[in-house]
Amino acid sequence: MKKIFTAAFAVCLTWNAYGQTETDSTKLERQYLDSVFIREVEQPDISYKKPKVLHAEPLYIDLIRDLGARKGEKEWNIGFGMDDRRDFDEFHALVEYEWAPIDRLGFEVELPFSFYSFRNLENPNSQPENRLESIKLATQWTFLVKEKQNISMALGYIHEFEMRGFDRWENEGTFKGNIFNPFLIAAKRWGTNYHTLVYTGPRIEKEFGGRSHVEYEINSNFHYMISGTRNFIGVEINKVLNDGNLQTVLRPQMRVGLAENLMVGIVSAIPIDNPNRGLGSFVRIIYEPGFRSMH
Numbered sequence: 001m002k003k004i005f006t007a008a009f010a011v012c013l014t015w016n017a018y019g020q021t022e023t024d025s026t027k028l029e030r031q032y033l034d035s036v037f038i039r040e041v042e043q044p045d046i047s048y049k050k051p052k053v054l055h056a057e058p059l060y061i062d063l064i065r066d067l068g069a070r071k072g073e074k075e076w077n078i079g080f081g082m083d084d085r086r087d088f089d090e091f092h093a094l095v096e097y098e099w100a101p102i103d104r105l106g107f108e109v110e111l112p113f114s115f116y117s118f119r120n121l122e123n124p125n126s127q128p129e130n131r132l133e134s135i136k137l138a139t140q141w142t143f144l145v146k147e148k149q150n151i152s153m154a155l156g157y158i159h160e161f162e163m164r165g166f167d168r169w170e171n172e173g174t175f176k177g178n179i180f181n182p183f184l185i186a187a188k189r190w191g192t193n194y195h196t197l198v199y200t201g202p203r204i205e206k207e208f209g210g211r212s213h214v215e216y217e218i219n220s221n222f223h224y225m226i227s228g229t230r231n232f233i234g235v236e237i238n239k240v241l242n243d244g245n246l247q248t249v250l251r252p253q254m255r256v257g258l259a260e261n262l263m264v265g266i267v268s269a270i271p272i273d274n275p276n277r278g279l280g281s282f283v284r285i286i287y288e289p290g291f292r293s294m295h
Contacts, residue, residue, distance in 0.1 A: 050103045051068070052067075052145065053067065056232050058221045060238065060253070062077070062284070063185065064098055065100050067152035067153075069103070071101065074100070074288070075099070076096070076288075077098075079282060081282030082281055084279055086275075086277075088127065091116070091117070092112065092114055093113040094112040095111050109137060111135065113131070113132055114128065114130065116128050129167065131163055132166075133160075133162070135160070136159075138158040143155060152187050156183050158181040160179035161178060162207070175208075178206055179206075180204040181201060183217075184200055185198070194223075195224075197223075198218070200219065216240070217239070221237070222234050231254075236251040236267070237249075246273070248273060249270065249271050261288045263285075264283065264284070264286070265284040265285075
């Protein structure tokens with residue numbers, strides 16, 4: 001993972017140095033490629049398709065579908081990650097499928113897994129369990145698209161059927177509760193390269209027979225998309241308000257296209273105010289069948 005981040009950083013530095021010395025003709029060519037690519041996504045040849053604004057999508061807490069999704073769009077995601085905790089390492093994996101059955105409405109099914117490697121075995125009862133975290137079902141509706149202002153807004157809802165650890169399925173059952181998560185998204189592209197997005201909403205966890213626990217999430221995103229591509233570098237700022245305490249994690253990230261319909265996203269995690277949590281990393285592989293034909 002260190003080698004991947006080092007290589008990615010070197011590429012970004014090289015690209016930046018090149019940008020500082022490019023000629024006027026090169027700048028014009030870059031701007032032309034930028035406008036052509038954006039026009040291909042936002043203004044397809046098929047006249048009956050609804051308007052859509054190109055936005056950079058965060059890589060850790062991703063969207064259910066692109067903002068302004070068009071009928072027939074679909075996407076597979078496979079993710080792997082690791083977080084360093086005080087007494088253990090936490091490993092994540094996910095498999096996710098999302099699709100748009102009609103314009104501007106997206107659906108998603110996700111299976112997130114968690115596995116743990118422990119360094120402190122003094123209190124086994126306090127240790128997290130290896131488990132399929134939940135069966136996650138989600139939907140997202142883009143209710144506003146402003147082409148001239150490059151603005152999109154969406155409402156969404158995620159429902160998770162929370163599950164017990166693998167070792168407890170036989171004696172205690174598979175499911176232990178529900179998580180309810182409505183959210184609002186607002187995004188704006190500034191010019192052709194700079195993107196901002198806010199993703200926010202409450203997360204309500206309720207175990208069977210227990211009381212509800214409420215957190216509030218505020219996720220801010222800033223990205224620079226490289227001209228004529230969907231490649232970007234940026235940062236995702238994940239904030240959670242929990243029992244009056246605000247916990248923040250910075251997630252610097254980059255996305256690189258490997259093919260027209262295949263991308264990889266690389267994310268690092270830097271906790272700001274949580275002494276029990278160390279650095280982390282996450283990789284997301286994104287495959288969009290029929291990407292070009294949908295646009």
